[in-house]
Amino acid sequence: MFKRCVHGIVAVTLAAPIAAVITGQAIASKDNFLVQNNSGEDIVELYVSASSRASWDTNLLGGDVLASGESTPVTFGDPSPQSCLYDIMAVFSNGQTVEDYQINVCSSPGYTFSGQ
Numbered sequence: 001m002f003k004r005c006v007h008g009i010v011a012v013t014l015a016a017p018i019a020a021v022i023t024g025q026a027i028a029s030k031d032n033f034l035v036q037n038n039s040g041e042d043i044v045e046l047y048v049s050a051s052s053r054a055s056w057d058t059n060l061l062g063g064d065v066l067a068s069g070e071s072t073p074v075t076f077g078d079p080s081p082q083s084c085l086y087d088i089m090a091v092f093s094n095g096q097t098v099e100d101y102q103i104n105v106c107s108s109p110g111y112t113f114s115g116q
Helices: none
Strands: 018-023 034-038 043-050 071-073 085-092 097-104 110-115
Touching: 034 043, 034 085, 097 110
Parallel strands: 034 110
Antiparallel strands: 018 110, 034 071, 043 085, 085 097
16 A cells, blocks of 8 residues: 655545644653544554655554544654654544654654544
8 A cells, every 4th residue: 555645745535524633742752652543433444654665564453443532552663763754544434544744753742633
């Protein structure tokens, strides 16, 4: 599956709006990164891959579901603090897909999908 990044703009396919926000704190550690689902829909697939990659890594949920109101930690294959920019994609139980690009996981403790 290839990423659909268009000049760093978020590509979103939605029937009902689901927003994504980067949670903010001063400085966070890459090894404590959490993805929070506050969208009102279950996430059935979750992908996080280095922004330098042309395709998505494997589904982090591995067949599980990230229910609305729950969070999951993300473990990065490259623990280097120089490797901080990652892209994220969630597929929801209603078929909606949300993608975001160039997330600095070294300076943010997490990422939240939220409904509107």
